[in-house]
Amino acid sequence: xxxxxxxxxxxxxxxxxxxxxxxxxxxxxxxxxxxxxxxxxxxxxxxxxxxxxxxxxxxxxxxxxxxxxxxxxxxxxxxxxxxxxxxxxxxxxxxxxxxxxxxxxxxxxxxxxxxxxxxxxxxxxxxxxxxxxxxxxxxxxxxxxxxxxxxxxxxxxxxxxxxxxxxxxxxxxxxxxxxxxxxxxxxxxxxxxxxxxxxxxxxxxxxxxxxxxxxxxxxxxxxxxxxxxxxxxxxxxxxxxxx
Amino acid sequence: xxxxxxxxxxxxxxxxxxxxxxxxxxxxxxxxxxxxxxxxxxxxxxxxxxxxxxxxxxxxxxxxxxxxxxxxxxxxxxxxxxxxxxxxxxxxxxxxxxxxxxxxxxxxxxxxxxxxxxxxxxxxxxxxxxxxxxxxxxxxxxxxxxxxxxxxxxxxxxxxxxxxxxxxxxxxxxxxxxxxxxxxxxxxxxxxxxxxxxxxxxxxxxxxxxxxxxxxxxxxxxxxxxxxxxxxxxxxxxxxxxxxxxxxxxxxxxxxxxxxxxxxxxxxxxxxxxxxxxxxxxxxxxxxxxxxxxxx
Numbered sequence: 001x002x003x004x005x006x007x008x009x010x011x012x013x014x015x016x017x018x019x020x021x022x023x024x025x026x027x028x029x030x031x032x033x034x035x036x037x038x039x040x041x042x043x044x045x046x047x048x049x050x051x052x053x054x055x056x057x058x059x060x061x062x063x064x065x066x067x068x069x070x071x072x073x074x075x076x077x078x079x080x081x082x083x084x085x086x087x088x089x090x091x092x093x094x095x096x097x098x099x100x101x102x103x104x105x106x107x108x109x110x111x112x113x114x115x116x117x118x119x120x121x122x123x124x125x126x127x128x129x130x131x132x133x134x135x136x137x138x139x140x141x142x143x144x145x146x147x148x149x150x151x152x153x154x155x156x157x158x159x160x161x162x163x164x165x166x167x168x169x170x171x172x173x174x175x176x177x178x179x180x181x182x183x184x185x186x187x188x189x190x191x192x193x194x195x196x197x198x199x200x201x202x203x204x205x206x207x208x209x210x211x212x213x214x215x216x217x218x219x220x221x222x223x224x225x226x227x228x229x230x231x232x233x234x235x236x237x238x239x240x241x242x243x
Numbered sequence: 244x245x246x247x248x249x250x251x252x253x254x255x256x257x258x259x260x261x262x263x264x265x266x267x268x269x270x271x272x273x274x275x276x277x278x279x280x281x282x283x284x285x286x287x288x289x290x291x292x293x294x295x296x297x298x299x300x301x302x303x304x305x306x307x308x309x310x311x312x313x314x315x316x317x318x319x320x321x322x323x324x325x326x327x328x329x330x331x332x333x334x335x336x337x338x339x340x341x342x343x344x345x346x347x348x349x350x351x352x353x354x355x356x357x358x359x360x361x362x363x364x365x366x367x368x369x370x371x372x373x374x375x376x377x378x379x380x381x382x383x384x385x386x387x388x389x390x391x392x393x394x395x396x397x398x399x400x401x402x403x404x405x406x407x408x409x410x411x412x413x414x415x416x417x418x419x420x421x422x423x424x425x426x427x428x429x430x431x432x433x434x435x436x437x438x439x440x441x442x443x444x445x446x447x448x449x450x451x452x453x454x455x456x457x458x459x460x461x462x463x464x465x466x467x468x469x470x471x472x473x474x475x476x477x478x479x480x481x482x483x484x485x486x487x488x489x490x491x492x493x494x495x496x497x498x499x500x501x502x503x504x505x506x507x508x509x510x511x512x513x514x515x516x517x518x519x520x521x522x523x524x525x526x527x528x529x530x531x532x533x534x535x536x537x538x539x
Contacts, residue, residue: 103438103439103441103457104439104441104446104453104457106457106460107453107456107457107460108453131450134444134445134446134449134450135446135450135453136444136446137291137398137439137441137443137446137454137457138290138291138398138399138443138444139398139402139439139443139444140398140399140402140403141398141402141439143402143403144402144403144404144413144414151403153403157294157298160295160296161295161296161297161298164296164297169296170445170449171449172448172449173292173295173445173448175448176289176292176445176448177293177296180286180288180293184285184286185258185285185286186254186286186289186293187254187255187258187259187286188254188258189257189258190258190259193257193261196261196523196526197257197261200261200262200264200265200521201265201521202261202264202265206252206257206258206261206264207252207280207281207282207283207284208252208257208281208283208284208285209284209285210257210258211282211283212282212283215282215283215284215285216283216285218283218307218354218356219285219304219307221353221354222300222303222304222307222350222351222353222354223300223304225350225353226297226300226303226350227297227300228293228296228297228299228300231296231297231300232296
């Protein structure tokens with residue numbers, strides 16, 4: 001393709017005269033000789049500028065390329081959240097009402113607005129692997145106050161389901177789930193409570209799955225059928241970091 | 244008068260705070276709320292954890308629990324906000340969404356159950372408000388409490404508003420204050436009254452320090468307001484307020500708040516003349532002596 005860039009420059013008379021003589025000697029007095037020489041001169045100058053920089057600065061990448069290397073965004077991720085949750089997170093206008101209302105965000109760097117933004121931009125791994133996803137207490141205050149009527153909690157629970165589906169789960173959550181699979185209760189009875197129940201005149205075991213083995217079997221059947229057992233087995237528990 | 248309900252216990256009431264169960268079984272029938280056991284019921288399952296991991300498993304387990312009440316022909320009654328959140332939402336979804344119901348029923352088929360959508364799910368606070376009414380509770384009270392109470396609603400009792408028309412305002416509800424004042428107590432204003440206790444969403448189990456820092460602000464606020472105790476209608480909030488005080492002391496070396504915690508049915512029991520021990524009030528981590536001395 002024909003080069004189209006054009007720069008008009010003013011320069012010292014003696015430099016111009018000396019430069020024209022040099023060009024005529026090297027390329028002849030033809031049309032385009034001056035452009036060839038000036039382009040070469042600019043390239044040389046650019047190269048020496050780059051080399052003059054320190055090694056650290058030369059290694060640094062422009063910010064956009066850098067982000068792409070960390071987590072390539074995928075439009076499919078945003079679409080999947082919308083499909084699975086029924087919440088159109090793309091309606092979000094980033095007003096920040098959710099963050100201002102958030103009891104968890106009040107004491108940590110947790111930022112629901114940013115999660116929604118990252119999700120709608122498609123930063124899948126960044127969102128799903130982050131501890132932030134697990135700092136929501138599901139208090140629903142943001143849901144009540146969202147001017148765009150986005151059920152933020154529903155969107156977050158959907159992303160949590162996707163995280164677990166990918167095998168990312170916090171260790172204590174795996175423990176609770178294992179309790180549920182074994183006993184039918186996320187919090188099963190302990191010895192101290194058995195004693196207290198007797199003391200209160202209640203049965204030592206409540207009339208729940210704790211008393212009925214057949215009922216427990218049914219619950220376990222459902223947990224197998226819905227894939228919950230496999231899901232929990234596959235999950236690689238992550239240490240719960242402090243936020 | 245009076246009406247019978249299918250009593251849904253959940254996990255924390257029978258397995259950690261049985262005093263709440265004992266209080267309910269003693270007190271509620273006296274004010275016209277009959278209780279029939281849901282034999283073989285399981286975890287609701289917990290909205291913060293199980294629903295965070297797998298919606299299909301959450302829905303199918305909830306459907307099974309509701310089926311037990313359907314077989315009894317009774318509406319479900321719960322006094323746990325988490326169980327209420329799960330069962331009310333699941334019931335609504337299963338009734339309204341054909342595809343979801345078919346999916347859940349295909350999971351239930353193997354165990355010989357099918358969701359029909361024939362019963363409702365009620366929280367005790369709703370039944371007390373609408374059927375017993377604050378006036379009815381006043382009439383049942385024989386020993387007015389005369390204490391200052393920090394009333395805590397708990398998030399899943401009132402939000403999201405979609406399934407909870409009876410709640411009224413989700414920002415400034417008043418019904419639990421009315422029910423509390425019917426016990427001859429004063430509901431105090433406290434700055435963090437409507438804030439989350441910090442337990443839900445799987446946060447307490449996985450990120451305890453964040454959960455406790457949320458709790459700490461609430462306890463400070465209740466103390467500053469001069470409350471004699473914190474009243475709740477959810478065993479998970481109850482556990483957070485009660486055990487959380489011990490954890491705050493241990494992890495952060497804080498001075499003890501010494502703030503007793505009562506579930507509404509326990510406070511109601513005290514106001515109806517039952518002894519603290521039979522209501523399990525003395526089975527909390529935080530000793531209730533401060534309020535019991537004032538009561539006697």
